[in-house]
Amino acid sequence: MLIVLISLIVALACIGGWVAYQAVQAKDALERAQGTVATLQTELTSVDLMTLDVSSLTASADSFAADVSDAREHTNDPLFKLAENLPTLGPNLTAVRQLTDSLDQLSTEALLPIVDFGKTLTPDALKPVDGKFNVDLLRNGDTALQNADTAITATSASLASIDTTDTIGQISSAKTTLTSALGKAQKQIVTVRGTLGTVEGMLGMNGPRHYVLAFLNNAETTGLGGGPASLSMLTVDNGAFAITDQASSQDFPTTKGPVMDVDANLLGIYGQGINQTLNWSTSRPDFPTAGTLIKGWWEKYKGGTVDGVVSIDPIALSDMLQATGPVTLEGSKEQVTAENAVSLLLHDIYLRYEPSQIQASTDAFFKDAATSIFKGVTTTSAAPDALLKSVNKAIDSGDLMAWSANADETKLLEGTKLSGVMPTDNTKSTLTGTFFRDVSVSKTDYWLETSVNLQTDVCSNPNNPTFTQTISLHSTITEEEADTLAPFVVGVNFKGRKFSTEVYGYGPIGSTITGTQVGDSSVGGSPRTSSEDLGRPVGRAVVDLAPGETNTVTFTYTGAAGTYGPPALQVTPMINTTATAIDAPGCK
CATH class of the missing domain: 2.60.40 (Immunoglobulin-like)
Incomplete structure (x- = not known):
């Protein structure tokens, strides 16, 4: 669209000295702005916050805004506007000025505020502090997007009022192109705001959420890695999260029939244990099945409402401890490290106790370990990029999975390895x-x-x-x-x-x-x-x-x-x- 405006200004430069000068200056400014468009598109669509160059994005946006503002100043020169009264040529000049005004309005009221918000999206700002996410960051982001949406609506209205009846075809085409681009941008904003709303719900910003953390035991393998030997209830309220209840697999009886009905085909493949034994709820290589069953077990025997299930195993914990460093257990005071997490939690612990004490003693140890490691990982001062790298590794290997009972949240997980779906x-x-x-x-x-x-x-x-x-x-x-x-x-x-x-x-x-x-x-x-x-x-x-x-x-x-x-x-x-x-x- 900018290229069309530049070409038009060059053509209009023949109308005389000063107006021609203003036209040339506007052309130069729009050409500079055009040069930053591709860079801005790439930077604004970046989804990797760990590699987003905020300083470069800011410089590009500031440059674009300055150049468009410069072009607007020249097309709003008194003599330029006076020339708009000329027959035939005038309507074209008017339309060019109004289109340039629209670009300036879009820049100052939508682009720059979003870029300003983008400056706050640093890895450190996104990291939990003292057991709480920075929920104000999300609220500020939603406000910025809402304001941008309002600005685009106003700009679209300004565009609609531009009369291109008596203008050359390129001007009408430029108006159509800009109107279409604004429509696409507005749809994208609606989508992003919807995603933000879903994340706000997940973080308990609209009321507390309750998630079961299932710690899988790979020493007793099931299809998804291991049975959920230890369970913790994670309550999230307005971004603050804490473990509010715990249980071991022994707290869920295996003699009272199925926790819920499942398809007969699953019973034929995996036997009745898949819905009659908590440890076998992860037998099928499909985490939504496991999440639904674990939710059923918890709600039936522990009570309350489960909004989602997250599974993690000692292999994933080992990866995360590479980034966070050792965690000291609150009960035994021993350290769990990246090097000993797997052997300690899946082997050594079973050799410490007399046979008659193994089950009760290991259950108590796992509760202590779950609480201490969770606290250590979520309050760490580790570099965010190192922690994110370890989390991504755990997701990629299937050692970390998540399921939600909320349909909108499920959509966010679709197509990712985190969903645990083939x-x-x-x-x-x-x-x-x-x-x-x-x-x-x-x-x-x-x-x-x-x-x-x-x-x-x-x-x-x-x-x-x-x-x-x-x-x-x-x-x-x-x-x-x-x-x-x-x-x-x-x-x-x-x-x-x-x-x-x-x-x-x-x-x-x-x-x-x-x-x-x-x-x-x-x-x-x-x-x-x-x-x-x-x-x-x-x-x-x-x-x-x-x-x-x-x-x-x-x-x-x-x-x-x-x-x-x-x-x-x-x-x-x-x-x-x-x-x-x-x-x-x-x-x-």
């Missing part, structure tokens, strides 16, 4: 999943090593692709350890004689499972019936391992003709990271 098509990637669930009722996945190899010809044969998952499980526990460790650790079902793990293979969307094979084992293991879940074929096998033994499972799938993205693997977050490999000839 893709619903093969467009961006052709995902194959491998998930594990301990059925020994043990804590021995500390000694479990796993690997997954995917072989596929999907890139060279998209009309009839095949996918083969080869999954290896190896127990590193020794017979001596299995014989001497408490049944609570090695498993009450088999008491260390063997360790039993269910393996679930989820094929690509739209494929069918064509084979399941389980390798040899001295203590058992077998394939089970296949099924379908989340739009994917599901293979299931039970792998039994004696101490020190290795076994394998192979699932094969055939895909229909279609469009496939590059092959990808998703696996259960394990204490010992699963080694993965993809063999896909022809793929980039």
Whole structure:
């Protein structure tokens, strides 16, 4: 639009000395403004607050505003305005002046206030202080956007009043272009304000919110990483947050039937335990399912209303402690560090107590650890960019997930790894999943090593692709350890004689499972019936391992003709990271 105005001013410069001079000066100013438009568009659409160059954005906005204001000064010169009375040429001059006035109005009343607000969006300002978010920052942002919305409405009204009936086509086109741009900007502001409103709700700015923090125990694996061994109620009120209640998995009975009804297909795949045992609520590799079940457990046996569920495991805590530094537990006074968090919380703690005391003592320890670590992480003076990096790593690896009972909040999570939802098509990637669930009722996945190899010809044969998952499980526990460790650790079902793990293979969307094979084992293991879940074929096998033994499972799938993205693997977050490999000839 600025280019059109510049061209018009050049054409109008022929009307005489002083008016021509004003026209040339306006042209030069608008050309300078035009040069900053692309930079402003890039800077204003940046969503990475950690890399946003606020000083550069401010300089660009100030430069744009100054140049447009300069152009407005020249087009509002008395002689320029006097020339607007000339026949034929006059209406064109008037329209150019009014369009320039509109740009200046937009700059001063919308752009500059938003940029001023942007200066406050620093990582330090966004970081919680003493257990509270800076909610005034959000309120100020909403006010700035509301004022910008009002300014755009006024500018649009000014544009609508510009008479282009007797002007050349370029001027009418410029008016149309600017009007369209303002409409798009206004829609974007409405969207952003809606997002801010949702975030304000999440932070308890419209009334307290209650979220269950589920601390998953990867030593007893389930599809999403581990059962929720320890739960804390996080209450958020006007940005201030605190743990207001706690529970262990033992506070939720397993003998009173299902906590809620689930689809019969899920019961066929995962058994009745998925909705009758809190620890198995995370069996399905779909966090909304887990969140709904955990909400049901808490509300039924603890009371109140749960607005959402967040899961985190010791692996994620270890990542965060890399940024925050050690945390001292309030009860035992020992330090939890990035180096010892996983071993302490998933192994060492079980070796401290007599067999009869393990369960009660570890429950008390985990409550202390949950409170102390949460306080340490949320009141840290760590660099915000380092903490955000660790959080992103935990999200990417599936060690941190979130679910909300609020539909608007759910939309914010859609399409992110934080949601814990597998893709619903093969467009961006052709995902194959491998998930594990301990059925020994043990804590021995500390000694479990796993690997997954995917072989596929999907890139060279998209009309009839095949996918083969080869999954290896190896127990590193020794017979001596299995014989001497408490049944609570090695498993009450088999008491260390063997360790039993269910393996679930989820094929690509739209494929069918064509084979399941389980390798040899001295203590058992077998394939089970296949099924379908989340739009994917599901293979299931039970792998039994004696101490020190290795076994394998192979699932094969055939895909229909279609469009496939590059092959990808998703696996259960394990204490010992699963080694993965993809063999896909022809793929980039």
